[in-house]
Amino acid sequence: AKNLFRQRNPHLRTRLIRLDPHALRLLRQRDMTPDSVPGAGEPIMLTTAANLTRGGDSAEVLDETHPWLLDTAVRAVRAVPGLDHAGVDFLLEDHRRPLDRQEGAVCELNSLPGSTSHHYPVFGTARNVSAEMVEYYARQRGLRTAKQPPTISVEIRVTGTVQGVGYRHWLARLAQRLELTGWIRNCDRDDLVEAEVTGPLDLVSAVSTQAIFGPRESQPEFVETRAIEARAVERTQPVDFAVLG
Template sequence: MYTIALEGWRRGLSLKFNSYKNGNKKDIRYSLSDGMQTHHFEGSGGDLNTDEAVAVCDDKGLTKQHLAASSVPVPPGKSFGIEATMGEIIEFANKVGFPVVLKPIDDKGGNGVFVHLRNEHELAEALNESRRKECSGLLIEEHIEGEEVRVYVLAGQVLAATKRVPAHVIGDGEKSIKELIDQKNDDRKNIPHLRHRPIKIDDKVKRILSSSNLSMESIPKAGETIFLRRTSNISTGGEPIDVTDMLTAEQKNTAVKAVSSIPGLMHGGVDLLVSQKYKAGAVLEVNAKPGLGSHLFPIEGEAKDIPGMMLDYYFPKTKKMPGSNSNVYFDFQTIKSSLDSGTLREIKVTDSPASHLAAKVYKITGDLDPVTYLPWFQKKVLEKELHGFMKKKSEDTTEIMVAGSSKAEVDAFYEVFSHGSIKSLIAKIEEEDWTKPVKMGFELIDGSRSLSVQELENKIVNTLRSYERIIKDKEKVEHQINKVSNSRMWKWTSFIRKLGKPLRKK
């Protein structure tokens, strides 16, 4: 959402965000307008995709029907409603032949997907687990070994392809699997798309390790790859690798044909399975609102600017706008928090500066306290239509960064430091050019890293789990105490404890 909105805003388009009720939760839409036409978006989905196309993509069974009707290769399979019996589903699985894949027809991000189910017993267990969760139906498919590739298609053209490798670690002969997972999760924090998608150690991971006679304490050999998941979803620890230039013409054609098989779908993501059986690729899913992070932040290969190419398609006149190379950005987190909390229902973002901003940072040595003088500096910065921040670097050093449409405007800010009450607090000023991105507005940075909403939610969940464990442990201890207190031995020995009290006092 943010990458597309930011690209459009930098091109000079008017940007609005608004909240709406999506079932039982609040969600966010946004619009971009050039004054003549306005387009509406949800996530990476735009209004050039019809509502009917989105509805088809949201139903895996319906998607499969459209693909098959257009002779697009798909793994053999069938969808079942919630009224279907376990016997009917197992009977079909035997007809397809084990191993099979079980998917909820309306879930996203790999939730509730079971792969490589080898027999009736494993399928029955997966069915029982699936039916404990709310879904409108299930899809059974033949399990085919191969590589899964997410292909992004826009207006009949393949723009990007990313291979997704399931969560795994590579041994070094010294660290345990648990230590390797921790190390990989630390590395994922440095990649925006993966930062809040760690490899989670759950029952599925433990079962996969156990099937290979491994545990969290096992130490893999140097260079040995240990897979932790059977699905390659990024949300469960998968890793994206750009393979756009490696796709064959036949594979690209399959992806393009898949999108065109769904009436009203102009752009979307195609999950393509490439194997010995399906060298041109078999289509697993088509998504009208696919995540773009894998294409923007691949672990290996070249990033693809999908937001830029999307805006070229929706607003072709903005293709060479100077603002598209701007170094300014807006504070999306505050917007999202305001809409999520219900404080506001619609927010229009202040128009973007027309060009790349000139910026400079002043390093001030002296007794200048950022907290005390923030309102004063904020007023001066905004009066001059500049942007920037104040930051306490050390006990006697403060940084003030300012950015404006020209170098002259930024240089002119220096005169602010000659003001009487401020000048007396400054011992020395050093200047440097600022080359990093600039956030709109003026703020105080206190030096501590703020937590995102996702990180706060994770901390809350972990705290609640810890609290539940403490309560359970407390109940166990109280049960044991009651058990001992009510025992005959405890009652018979009470006179000994009474005799012991005077001795303890002495």
């Protein structure tokens, strides 16, 4: 049941809970198997690690985190020459208290942090950390950024084993479920399909990302996505995403 929930979370769906050799060893130490039924209220340890990959749930607690801890995180990153940003891991008793009132310390700096955990926390307020990082580095290098329009049209070209394997109908069903408009068609080349997709920016981006994976029988090798002039769509009409020849 918990894995069904994790499959609906974009950050956790690749981190499903499994009865791996480590979990089975912990069960054997208690003379149990995966078919054993614990007593009511009896806790069963399946891992000795506390992290998202091993089955933990993410909670966004920035607003209630003590300022001392936030300042410590900043100073920890600045202490490493050339490190512009990092995920700062603490081991501590309570994120709401300063370090001088509890046992705690920084245990790791991760130069490639999984920022999507902030976008899709299990508990708490989602935060667009990726956008903040893009804005920060753009300012650092004197680049100008602009907000994207709420509705966008894109052209998608997918190369690989994508004809005769249900790819067009798969992508069309996905777009229809999201109430996007447009079309998808086979090209003269038997390793290429083209599509145009119009709709809200976040949903069009989601379809563009999923185009990389395709249905099980397909093997997309290269996906090109580029913005095109937005198509006018009358939302009072039935949503239409066509599969062309």
